[in-house]
Amino acid sequence: MTDKKVIEEIEVKEMLKKYGINVPDGILVRDLPEKIDLPYPLVLKVSDPNILHKSDVGGVILNIKNYDELALKFKEMKGRFPKSNFLIESMEKPGVEIIIGLIQDKTFGLSIMFGLGGIFTELYKDVSFRLVPIEEYDAKEMVEEIKAKKLFEGFRNIKADKNKVIDLLMKVSSFGMDHYNSIDQLDLNPVIVREDKAVVVDAKLIMK
Amino acid sequence: MYEHLLNPKSVAIIGASKDERKIGNVVLKNLIYYGYKGKIYPINPKNEVIFNMRTYPSIKDIDDEIDLAVITLPAQLVPESVKECVEKNVKYVIAIAGGFSETGEKGKELEEKILESIKNSNTRIIGPNTVGVYLPKSKVSTALTLPDRTALPGEGYLAFISQSGALGLLTMDTISEYGIGISAFINLGNRIDLSETELLDFFKEDENTKSIVLYLETFKNGREFFNKAKQIVKSKPIVVLKSGRTDAGAKAASLHTGALATNDNIVEGMMKQAGIIRAYSETELIDYGRALGYQKPLYGDRIAIVTTAGGLGVITADYVSSENNGVGLKVARLSNKSKDDLKNVIVPFGSIENPVDLTADGSTDQYDKVIEILNRDENVDGLIVYALFQTAKVDSSLMDVLEKHMKGKPMVVGILGSKFGKQMLLEAEKRGIPAYPSMERTVKAMKVLYIRGKYLEGRDIK
Numbered sequence: 001m002t003d004k005k006v007i008e009e010i011e012v013k014e015m016l017k018k019y020g021i022n023v024p025d026g027i028l029v030r031d032l033p034e035k036i037d038l039p040y041p042l043v044l045k046v047s048d049p050n051i052l053h054k055s056d057v058g059g060v061i062l063n064i065k066n067y068d069e070l071a072l073k074f075k076e077m078k079g080r081f082p083k084s085n086f087l088i089e090s091m092e093k094p095g096v097e098i099i100i101g102l103i104q105d106k107t108f109g110l111s112i113m114f115g116l117g118g119i120f121t122e123l124y125k126d127v128s129f130r131l132v133p134i135e136e137y138d139a140k141e142m143v144e145e146i147k148a149k150k151l152f153e154g155f156r157n158i159k160a161d162k163n164k165v166i167d168l169l170m171k172v173s174s175f176g177m178d179h180y181n182s183i184d185q186l187d188l189n190p191v192i193v194r195e196d197k198a199v200v201v202d203a204k205l206i207m208k
Numbered sequence: 209m210y211e212h213l214l215n216p217k218s219v220a221i222i223g224a225s226k227d228e229r230k231i232g233n234v235v236l237k238n239l240i241y242y243g244y245k246g247k248i249y250p251i252n253p254k255n256e257v258i259f260n261m262r263t264y265p266s267i268k269d270i271d272d273e274i275d276l277a278v279i280t281l282p283a284q285l286v287p288e289s290v291k292e293c294v295e296k297n298v299k300y301v302i303a304i305a306g307g308f309s310e311t312g313e314k315g316k317e318l319e320e321k322i323l324e325s326i327k328n329s330n331t332r333i334i335g336p337n338t339v340g341v342y343l344p345k346s347k348v349s350t351a352l353t354l355p356d357r358t359a360l361p362g363e364g365y366l367a368f369i370s371q372s373g374a375l376g377l378l379t380m381d382t383i384s385e386y387g388i389g390i391s392a393f394i395n396l397g398n399r400i401d402l403s404e405t406e407l408l409d410f411f412k413e414d415e416n417t418k419s420i421v422l423y424l425e426t427f428k429n430g431r432e433f434f435n436k437a438k439q440i441v442k443s444k445p446i447v448v449l450k451s452g453r454t455d456a457g458a459k460a461a462s463l464h465t466g467a468l469a470t471n472d473n474i475v476e477g478m479m480k481q482a483g484i485i486r487a488y489s490e491t492e493l494i495d496y497g498r499a500l501g502y503q504k505p506l507y508g509d510r511i512a513i514v515t516t517a518g519g520l521g522v523i524t525a526d527y528v529s530s531e532n533n534g535v536g537l538k539v540a541r542l543s544n545k546s547k548d549d550l551k552n553v554i555v556p557f558g559s560i561e562n563p564v565d566l567t568a569d570g571s572t573d574q575y576d577k578v579i580e581i582l583n584r585d586e587n588v589d590g591l592i593v594y595a596l597f598q599t600a601k602v603d604s605s606l607m608d609v610l611e612k613h614m615k616g617k618p619m620v621v622g623i624l625g626s627k628f629g630k631q632m633l634l635e636a637e638k639r640g641i642p643a644y645p646s647m648e649r650t651v652k653a654m655k656v657l658y659i660r661g662k663y664l665e666g667r668d669i670k
Contacts (some may be wrong), residue, residue: 103466105474107430113468127468129477131434137666138481145480185466 004184005207006049010087012203016188019171022199026089032074033088039063041091044073048084052204063091092201095194096151096160100169102132102176102186104208110176110183114142114169116151117190124148132176139169152193159195168198184208210410212299213332214392215346216275217246220267220298222289223280224250226258231304232280233258234352241355247272255469267296269385274298278340278350283307286336287321294329300402302350303336308398310337319400325421326401338397339373342380344390345416351377351395364389365418365640366497367411369404371396371425379423379490386645387634388494403428405436412440419445419501421493422558425452434482441483442669445500445660449487450475483663485656492652495644499620499653502642505661506618510540511654512582513563515594516570516602520622521563524592526649535655546585553577571601576609583616585660592654593617595636595643597628607632611639618657622650 007015011022025038028047036042046059054060058080061073067125070088097117105111108131115127128145131160143152143165152162168191176183185202219239223232236250240259244306249270252263264270267277267289277298279289283305293301303322308315318334326333334340340350344363351373353360358377361384373395380393391414394407394623404422411417413545420440427433437446453472479486485500487493511528527534542550542562550560553574559565564582566574575593582588595606610621619645623633629645636643644650664670 099464099467101464101468105430107427107471108434108474108478109431111474111477113473115468116643118246121464121468125468127473129474130481131431131474131478134481135667141480141666189464 006052007205007207008049008085009045009047009203011192012186012205013200015205016171016175016203019175021158021168021171021175022197023203024089024092024199024201026087029086029088031078034081036067036070036088037089038088042070043087043091044070044077045087045089046077046084047087048081051081051084054202059099059161091195092192092199093194095192096158096194097190098193098198099127099187099189100172100191101188102172102183104184110180112142112169112173112176114139114165115146116148120148121189132173132180134169134173136170139166139173144170161195161198164196164198165193165197168200182207209299210413212275213216213334213341214343214410214414215335215359216300216343216348218249218272218274218276219244219348220245220249220251220270220274220277221280222267222277222293224249224252224263225259225280226256230280231352235278235280235304235350236261238351238353240354242349242360244347246275246346249274265395267292267298275514276300276302276348278302278304280304283315283318283336287318287325289537290322290331290333291325294325294331298331300332300334302334302340303397304338304340304352306337308336309400310398312641313601319398323400333401334394334399335397336400338395339377340381340395342390342393344392353377353381359384359514359588362389363416364391365416365501366390366405366494367414367417368393368422368497369396369407369411369420370394370423371399371404373397374425375423376489379494382490383494387566387637388498389637391418403433404435405429407432408436408440408446411446416629417444419447419497420564421447421449421487423449423451428661430478434478437484438482441660441663445485445497446483447485447487447496447500447656448479449490450479453488480539483660483667485659491649495649495653496656499642499656500660502640503614503618503620503657505664506590506654506657507661507665509537509658510541510587510589511537511592512540512585512590513587513592513594514566514575514578514582515563516566516568516596516599518559518563518565518567518592518595520594520624521559521565524594524622524647524651525563527647528654530590535651535658537655537658540585540588542582543587546581546587549581550578553581567601569601570599572603572606572609575602575606576612579609579613579616579619580587583613588617590617590652590654590657592622593619594622594624594650596623597625597632604632604635607635607641610636612642614639614641618654618658618661620644620650620653622647625638 099117110132225232
């Protein structure tokens with residue numbers, strides 16, 4: 001890990017935006033701003049390349065409803081991570097949570113993964129892989145391959161558009177192609193998928 | 209170029225020996241035993257006469273082009289011998305001996321020496337640490353098998369590439385019992401030079417090969433193999449049995465994707481993406497290779513089942529349609545027209561619904577008419593036909609009927625039984641009809657036709 005470089009979340013999201021990938025609106029700050037131009041509720045996250053798994057160390061606070069609450073939570077967070085930056089983002093409405101990732105495989109090179117997100121990723125290991133680059137048909141098969149595929153086919157009136165997932169997989173594949181030799185691992189987890197769009201809520205990128 | 213390997217005009221045995229305990233004796237004996245028709249050049253430094261054949265002190269003393277040289281010498285003598293082959297401009301060299309990189313650093317150095325001497329030459333190496341090749345058409349076998357212990361298959365349509373020699377030989381021995389042939393067998397061994405990726409190209413060109421089946425433990429260069437396979441499956445089916453599935457050795461990972469990226473997850477995805485059919489046993493490897501080699505892809509998932517035994521019909525229907533202990537295809541709903549037509553063919557106590565049951569009253573002629581009707585039914589994409597021979601009205605002429613209908617929709621055949629059934633399985637094989645001795649194997653063969661059809665259709669490959 002020592003020689004590998006963790007990219008800051010806001011930077012990763014800026015990179016993703018260039019590929020037409022949706023990310024929440026947000027700002028990177030060191031101190032609490034006097035005014036926030038983002039719609040509530042908000043999310044407050046520690047943003048520090050040395051802290052890869054933010055939630056494990058209490059570095060993520062969800063569902064902040066107003067400025068007073070933000071000020072309170074910010075102070076708390078600042079106390080915990082005095083030397084770090086913070087990311088303030090609008091909180092995404094709920095949907096189906098998925099994970100999309102990239103990984104270097106020593107035999108096959110850069111590979112892309114799709115699976116069910118959140119805690120289910122590790123619980124069910126319900127994932128599918130392909131080699132980068134993928135074609136649209138591969139993306140479609142990846143979604144249809146996992147056991148939870150029904151979540152994207154109107155199961156119990158859940159509205160998560162399969163085509164938004166396919167579209168995102170294609171974009172991540174393009175991103176992978178453009179950084180083929182420099183990427184070590186990428187995790188977009190979770191990505192929230194709804195009827196109208198798929199939004200990358202958290203992004204972790206490690207370069208070689 | 210591959211012609212020199214798959215159909216060599218001359219074979220030199222380096223280390224040919226009178227001593228029956230030496231590899232050089234067995235290889236030469238087998239070459240004669242299997243009836244190789246090309247020129248054989250035994251190389252023996254003492255210039256002895258072996259099996260009434262003149263020998264040569266060195267490969268360089270032969271006044272002829274050598275397509276294939278088989279080095280039967282121990283590992284430490286191999287690099288020097290390869291060097292001479294390069295000087296002689298031998299096209300392919302098989303180095304049989306073990307004792308190379310599989311044993312450690314010293315062996316690895318020997319391999320590096322070999323690679324050094326073939327650099328910038330036309331000489332290619334198979335192995336080392338290999339049983340070599342078995343080429344039924346050219347009647348070349350370099351394997352050290354004893355003909356009274358081990359059978360080798362006749363000529364057929366499957367190219368068989370195996371990283372393991374023993375698994376390859378045992379599988380060939382087994383399939384010989386069912387008259388299943390191969391176009392060529394190549395054991396990669398330590399594959400310091402010639403790899404599975406290049407061989408795909410050989411067999412793509414080889415007219416005798418209709419499908420390529422591989423047993424692999426690792427990929428020499430995974431990305432190249434993927435790219436090549438993806439191209440080749442457009443015209444020839446590829447089936448891979450890949451071992452090491454349970455190696456849960458996930459990558460040194462700090463993120464989720466890495467932790468989930470086990471070797472096998474990526475291999476699985478790679479195969480799906482390339483259109484490679486995956487086998488999980490040696491039986492599936494050959495079964496699938498035959499189905500795909502003999503039969504067209506299945507476009508659509510609606511299967512009609514024909515039987516004379518009701519039990520087989522219902523078990524097969526379960527197997528076809530179940531997602532859990534089955535293959536997840538559909539049991540076709542026959543059109544009303546088909547049902548009316550079937551009524552005129554089958555006895556009243558038979559079934560005109562799918563599975564179509566001719567009952568013990570079924571005859572060869574009824575089979576013919578029923579298959580005809582199902583081939584016309586637009587609700588049917590493929591057929592599973594059980595050719596069962598316990599009843600009086602069905603005889604061996606059923607094979608003619610089945611062969612005729614090979615032109616129709618994709619069809620696989622199940623033939624159960626050990627006596628006449630076994631004979632008919634052999635007969636089916638001769639005619640290139642994909643037939644299997646169990647329901648499970650029959651249904652799974654159908655499934656791979658479907659997987660291939662879906663792959664080709666999804667990517668607009670005609």
